[in-house]
Amino acid sequence: MIFDPTIAATRFGTGLSPVIEPPWDVAAMISRLYGPDDAALRHPILGFDAITPSLLQIQTANRDRRQAKGTPLDEAAIEVVRQLSKDAADVRRHNILSTVARGVVTQDGLRERLTSFWADHFTVIARNLALLHLVQPYIEDAIRPHVAGRFGDMVKAVVTHPMMLLYLEQNRSIGPNSPQGLRLDRGLNENLGRELLELHLVGVSGGYDQADVTQMAELLTGLTYSANEGVTYKPRWSEPGAEVVMGRRYGDAADLTTVTSALDDLSVRPETAAHIAFKMAVHFVSDAPDTDLVASMSRTFTDTGGDLLAVTAAMLDHPAAWTPDRMKVRRPDLFITASLRAIGTRADRIMAMGPRDYNRHIAAPLNLMGQPLESPIGPDGWAEEAAAWITPQGLAGRISWALRSPQTFVDTMPDPRTFVWTAVGPVAPPELIVAASAAESDADGVGLTLTSPAFQRI
Amino acid sequence: MDRRKFLLGGATLGCSLAASPFLTPVALASGPWDNRLVVIVLRGAMDGLDAARPLFDRDYASLRPNLNDGKGIPVANDWALHPGLKPLIPLWKAGEMGVLHAVSTPYRDGRSHFDGQEVLEAGTLRPDGTAGGWLNRMIGAVPGMTAETAYAVGQERMAILSGPAPHLRWSPDVQLEMSPQVRRLLEMTLHDDAMFRDAALQAVSIANSLSLDAAMQAAAAEDAEEAPSMMMAAPKPGSYAAIAQFAASRLREDTRIASFSVNGWDTHDNQTPHLTQSMTRLSETILTLRDGLGPVWDKTAVLCLTEFGRTARENGTKGTDHGTGGAMIYAGGALRGGQIAGKWPGLAEADLYERRDLMPTGDVRAAAGWIMRGLFGLEASLIAQTIFPGLDLGTEPGLLL
Known part of the structure; x- marks a missing residue:
């Protein structure tokens, strides 16, 4: 296979940077991933x-606020709610900015990309x-x-995790024949x-089939x-009673080990291996991934009992992962992170953003680009196909952001003539080199580079 | 002043724009019909009982001691409309606005905004975040649709239009301002990548038609020296008026379906001022659409759909909580207005759903289905199987002309 540092940094990382070297081989990428999570230590x-x-x-x-309504305590109770809402909004902003900063300055971009992939899965x-400010903590606890x-x-x-139990309503599911179900006349969700x-x-x-779904739901009751x-x-x-999920019988003990043993079994099934391998290959390499690449990842998944480091290594060890055809387009959040990384933004600059700048340069632009923060439409997460993102409005959002926002993150904008190479690497196409040097200002030249297909495709 | 005349008039705008091939308008086929459908999603659960108040119902006053403030606008048969709908009274009188009462989606019992909106936008029997939107299934089932046929407008994600069938999404907040030099260079850098090039062409074309509209308005303002008050004020960016004005500008052209949200209906406490504000905003949005659509208004149906209604009984904080049956406000020259349609279930305790909510007597999907049948000539089977799986269309609720 032909290892390519530019592809390593872009397809499998958070982008090229003027101050951080791209990985020099697959072993270096894997050993970073195996080592300590430096980015999380720096930006907890x-x-x-x-x-x-x-x-x-x-x-x-x-609750206090509801009870205080119409009493002399009302004002104070409102003030408590207001203060908590403000604190929650501040915490959420801080955490989202931390996630951006991690991607912008990390030497371990693969970890950020994997975290984002699995958080979406x-x-x-x-x-x-x-619950708004609790999504990032969920990712930090359960995914990363x-x-x-x-x-x-x-x-x-x-x-x-509380967030998954709340989101997919496990907290409302009660065995219809359980003591509590019979007492309340409630049932499964x-x-x-x-x-x-x-x-x-x-x-x-x-x-x-549907019977497996019902059995699975019954098995989960109690949690x-x-x-x-x-x-x-x-x-x-x-x-009460035993459940059979996909041919496997789970005893009638009413405890968490029944749940965990079913999850352990399902997690290593060959169907799961194939599903995960395909989804990962789609996310990182191509919407129609090479079948041998998927087969190799799936085999590794099965052979290792779902060792994700090994599965990731299997992907990176396969030549199809390094195809020079760049078939994926960066999602809006990664587009912003990679752009900030390319212009050499410092982490402290990101972390210092107040609510107004955060909204103007991160939250609102992500809306226009089609990826409102943490708000995909359903449990299946964000779309993979490039066409879902490069729509008229989505691209207009990227163009507007690229022409205006980068300059607010750095004191000096890079010279567009060298920035083309910094941001895109040796594959910069001739028309982009010409365009960047013909721009009337540094901001325009940088913006043109960031909006070019050569930068957005990975 | 019309568009063509304006362009040919050699205004400076026209000249400078003509220099760039980016401005060649994207070829767009017209939709297969001439009628227009606008779906406004009222997120937060609008209180249908307060929108159209059944003064004749002997239980109404006792259920709603504060909300029944006597300020409703009497319309037909002892019904009163919420005072915030006052700006729409001329439409009511012209038969261009009405209410379909006691309707709901099939969503029951959870009373969650999240799931309720999911059912409303997916058009399914149960919450299904992966089903895509019913408007998307509709445009997917009809041949001859182009992306321009259907528009999701505004920053809000419109799940109702999401799915594989082509449609456009645009927020009038997008400012695609760039120097002519950047424009020229962008053309160069995007040219060889068809996906990027086509998306940019369309974006520039939409943005241009917007600035063209603005320039035409400014020109019209100069022409109309004697009647400055006739001019519509430029809407605030991001406002509902801006969204409605943009939607109207598209619907005047090739677009046949548009959808956007108007929020602010979750009136758990102190409902009267909050709902008045939201109703006034909705009224203004509908009037902006009408003014913007001009003659096309006669071919237009506007449906205001919400995820569920609210409790029949007022709660302890002068508001209402999440309920079940609600109402659909509708407008447009293509529908039969000036009526409160629907089958009234009554408000006696035994008539309420779970002894707390207005009992739904109709599926709001059936109303939308009949309107699409009337406006677009869709087959009943397509509506009841593909667009709204598991729907019983029943009889037409009297909304069609």
Whole structure:
């Protein structure tokens, strides 16, 4: 295979940089990934249990506010809610900026890209305003520690995380024949059971049927979350009896090990291996990936019991991963990160952004580019195909951002004539070289480079 | 002043623009019909019982001691419209605005905005975030559609149009301002990549038609010295008026379907001032559409859909909580207005859904289905199977002319 540092930095990283060398071989990429998570140490994001305001604080304040209505305590209660909302918005901004900064200055771009890929694979969306600032903590808890670990461990971390339990409504699912179900006349919510099979594990063509979905949902009953009690397993909510999911029988013990053993089994099934291998190859290489590349990744997944470091290495070791054809287009969030990295933005500059600049140069432009922050339409996450992003409005959003925003992140804009090489590398096409040097200003030249297909395609 | 005359008039704008091949208008086929459909999604759950108040119902006053403020505008048969809808009264009188009452989507019991909107936009029986939108399935099922046929307008993601069938999305907030030099160079850098080139061409064409509209308005303002008050004020960027004006400008041309959101309906407390504000905003949005559409208004149906209604009974904070049955406000010259349509279920406790919400007596999808059948001539089977899977179309609720 032909290793190419530019492809390593762009297709498998967060982009080229004037101050950070691209990886020099696959072994270096893998050993970075295997080593400590430097970016997270430099730009920490607190997990769900440590973050303030906590969901419990917000829920308590909202309840106090309702109870204080019409009493002399009303004003004070409103003030508490207002302050918590502001704190939550600040925390969310800080965490999103930390994620951007990690990508902009990291030497381990592959880890950022894998985190983003897996966070999308296990999408959670805030169902209400109180949860908005808790999406990044979920990724930090359940996704990031496992991107070079075992797939089954990531699955278990996700399925027992408050954000997933809330998003796919496991907190509302009760075994219809469980003591609690009979008492309240309530029943199953199949949401998590279905998406686990359809999206997260074996995939939509993984050979399961509605009976498996129902059995999976019954098996999950008992696992729940509330802000008061945290994540718990409530035997009184658990549907009595054994369950059979995709041919495997799980005993009638009402405890969390039934859930985890089913997840362990499903996580290493060959259908899961094939589904994950294909999805990863689509995300990184091509919407119609080379079948041998997928087969090699899938085989590695099965042989190693879902060792994601090995699966990632299998992708990078395959020649098809290094095709010079650049068939993927950077998503808007990666487009912004890679652009800031290319112009040499410093992390402290990003972290110092106040609400106004953050909205003007990050949040609002992402909306126009078609990727409102953390808000895909459903649990299947963001679209992969380039055509979903390079729409008239999406491209107009990129052009407008590229011409105006970069200059607010650096004191001196780079010289467009050299910037072409910094940002795009040796594949810069002649018309781009001409255009960049013909621009009337540095900002225009940089903007033209960032909007060029040569920069946006990876 | 019309568009063509303006372009031929040799205004400076026309000259400088003509220099760039980027400005060659993208060839666009017309949609297969002449009628227009605008779907406004009212996110947050509009209180249908407050939008059109059943003063004749003997239980209404006791359920709503504060909301029944006597300020409703009497219309037909002892119904009153919410005071915030006052600007639409001339439309009501002209038979161009009405309300379909006691309707809902098939969504039941969860009363979650999130799931409710998912059902509303997917047009399915249950929440399904992967189903795509029903407007998208509709344009996908009809031959002869181009991307220009359907528009999602504004910054909000319109799941109702999302899916594989071609459509455009544009927010009037996009400012595609660039120097002629950048424009020329951009043409050069994007030229060899068809996907980027085509998207940019279309973006530039939309942005130009917008600045052309603005320039025409300015020119018209100079012409109309004697009647400056006739001029529409330029809408604030990002405002609903800007969105409605943009939607109208597209619908006057090749676009046949447009959808956007008007938010601000989740009135848990102190409903009266909040809902008045939202109703006024919605009224202005509809009037902006009408003014912008001109003669095309007669061929237009505007449907205002919301995820569910609100509780029949007022809550303890002068508001209402998430409910079930609600109302669809509609407008446009292509529909039969001046009426409160639908089958009234009554507000006695036994008549309420789960003894708390207005009982839905009709599926709002059926109303949308009949309107598409009337406006676009779609087959009933296409509507009940492809566009709204599992829908019972029932009888036409009396909205068609």
